[in-house]
Amino acid sequence: MVNQLQQELEALDKNFAITYDIANASKHMILDPKRRRTNLWGAENAEVQQTYSGALGASPLGAGPIGASSSRIVVKIDNQFHDVRACVIGVHAVWAKLISENSW
Numbered sequence: 643m644v645n646q647l648q649q650e651l652e653a654l655d656k657n658f659a660i661t662y663d664i665a666n667a668s669k670h671m672i673l674d675p676k677r678r679r680t681n682l683w684g685a686e687n688a689e690v691q692q693t694y695s696g697a698l699g700a701s702p703l704g705a706g707p708i709g710a711s712s713s714r715i716v717v718k719i720d721n722q723f724h725d726v727r728a729c730v731i732g733v734h735a736v737w738a739k740l741i742s743e744n745s746w
Contacts, residue, residue, distance in 0.1 A: 652679065657732035660724050664717060680719050687718045688726075 651658040659679035667673050667682055690713050716723040740746070 648679075651736070655732055655736045657729040658736070660717070660719065660729045661733050663719075664726060664729070667717075682717055682719050689716060689718070690714070691716055691723070 648658065648662065652662075660682070663673060663678050663680050663682040666677060667687070673682060692713055715726045717726060718724075
């Protein structure tokens with residue numbers, strides 16, 4: 643059962659629910675429907691996506707070579723892709739704000 647703190651964190655930012663499920667999916671490879679906070683199923687929802695900056699104007703001049711690619715790990719929840727790194731950064735930002743505001 644999810645505790646009150648987790649529910650309150652999720653009310654602040656949906657990334658807490660996504661990160662919670664990513665952690666559990668990483669641990670168990672598949673999530674028990676009674677334990678999930680989102681519709682993330684498990685490891686099969688994760689994928690690596692390649693992004694390319696092949697056209698001029700696609701990124702700031704000098705930001706990288708033309709045609710360069712980068713990768714990101716995403717999870718698919720309800721037909722939406724969520725960047726795992728962005729979710730973790732979002733959760734970290736909320737914690738940093740809470741720590742600062744409450745002098746913890």
